[in-house]
Amino acid sequence: MRNGVPVVPAPPSELPPVEPIGSPGDVEAGRGQISSAKSLRLGGLELSSEDEADENCHNLVRKLCAMKVTWVIATLFTIVLCGALSGPVVCKDSVSCNQYHHKDQDLRLYSALITAALAAVLLQEAAAVALTHNTARKAIHLIPNIKESLLPSVLLCVTFLVLLVENLAMVIGDVPWFAHAANLNRSDLNEQPVFTVFYAEWVVNVPILLVMAGSISLGRSAVEVGEPLLITNIYIVLAWVAHFIPNVPLRYTVVSVSFLMYFRASWIMCMWVVRWRRRNPECHILGRPLLSFVLIIVFGIYGLVYLGRLHGLVSYRNERIFYTTMNFTTKLFASMTLAGIRSSEFQEVLLTMLANTQTSFKRAVNYEDQTPLLSD
Numbered sequence: 001m002r003n004g005v006p007v008v009p010a011p012p013s014e015l016p017p018v019e020p021i022g023s024p025g026d027v028e029a030g031r032g033q034i035s036s037a038k039s040l041r042l043g044g045l046e047l048s049s050e051d052e053a054d055e056n057c058h059n060l061v062r063k064l065c066a067m068k069v070t071w072v073i074a075t076l077f078t079i080v081l082c083g084a085l086s087g088p089v090v091c092k093d094s095v096s097c098n099q100y101h102h103k104d105q106d107l108r109l110y111s112a113l114i115t116a117a118l119a120a121v122l123l124q125e126a127a128a129v130a131l132t133h134n135t136a137r138k139a140i141h142l143i144p145n146i147k148e149s150l151l152p153s154v155l156l157c158v159t160f161l162v163l164l165v166e167n168l169a170m171v172i173g174d175v176p177w178f179a180h181a182a183n184l185n186r187s188d189l190n191e192q193p194v195f196t197v198f199y200a201e202w203v204v205n206v207p208i209l210l211v212m213a214g215s216i217s218l219g220r221s222a223v224e225v226g227e228p229l230l231i232t233n234i235y236i237v238l239a240w241v242a243h244f245i246p247n248v249p250l251r252y253t254v255v256s257v258s259f260l261m262y263f264r265a266s267w268i269m270c271m272w273v274v275r276w277r278r279r280n281p282e283c284h285i286l287g288r289p290l291l292s293f294v295l296i297i298v299f300g301i302y303g304l305v306y307l308g309r310l311h312g313l314v315s316y317r318n319e320r321i322f323y324t325t326m327n328f329t330t331k332l333f334a335s336m337t338l339a340g341i342r343s344s345e346f347q348e349v350l351l352t353m354l355a356n357t358q359t360s361f362k363r364a365v366n367y368e369d370q371t372p373l374l375s376d
Helices: 024-038 049-056 060-065 068-086 095-103 107-139 148-172 196-218 222-244 248-279 290-310 316-355 359-375
Strands: none
Touching (some): 068 196, 068 222, 107 316, 148 196, 196 222, 196 316, 222 248, 222 290
């Protein structure tokens, strides 16, 4: 009562608003950050709108190259066609080739050492996959694609397993069923063993390396990765069949086509890096793109050794030692590179999740705690 006049309290709708701890805008921002934290994606490599527009312009042939069944069918067709036309003789059916093979029995020890090292690396990678999978099940609701992060490790396990089988064949192979006799129309080179097992391993493992370098490291689409993958498989088969073509002009035509396809695939791989840099100008070029550059250089060195073998400058024995060594070291380097990428991806996810649980999240909790007080 004031001056004898009763004071009627204002209705609840006219009461001044009570400002909670943390404004509703902050609360909504906090909730938005929480929801974004629940939908974190490991790695964050997604195609930009520019890449998507470019992808829509790809023709039917490039889209077909992106299909896994196309890679398999085209590779098998090339192998069968080249084998049927050249008719290579298995080394065990050639007396001279068998003699060459038995001269190099000391190399079985070297292959055995590589096999033991591969077995150790394979066990380590398989254990990492199993442990990561068990840990990933606990975070599946926070990071939806965490299972996809296991794909590099699974691919590496396949790569090391194929390489293990290749070297194991040379260790236990008293009969050279894994090689063919060369037919180059040269008395000093004819009947020397051509280790077909190397080319068979490349047809399986090189596509996996390209997927790691393109899709996993640089986030390129299946269409972009499919074309160089298919080209690479075909030129590997052409390089193999050139050892069994006695006609010199025809042989060098096949070799030239093979190297032109190598340059084409290398150019596309360089374009992967250019597009990646366009989206990530602040990132170092020796980070994620490093695997692509290393593969281009390594494949080029393989090509030089291959040409040396065709001309007799590199003996079949030294070629075997080089391929055995480089096959192992290249896959090991790919494993180390992807380990660094996976580590950086997990660190990015952890930092993002920590940033999303700062001030806004605390304000949202305080605001909800104050709600019952307002209702009273």
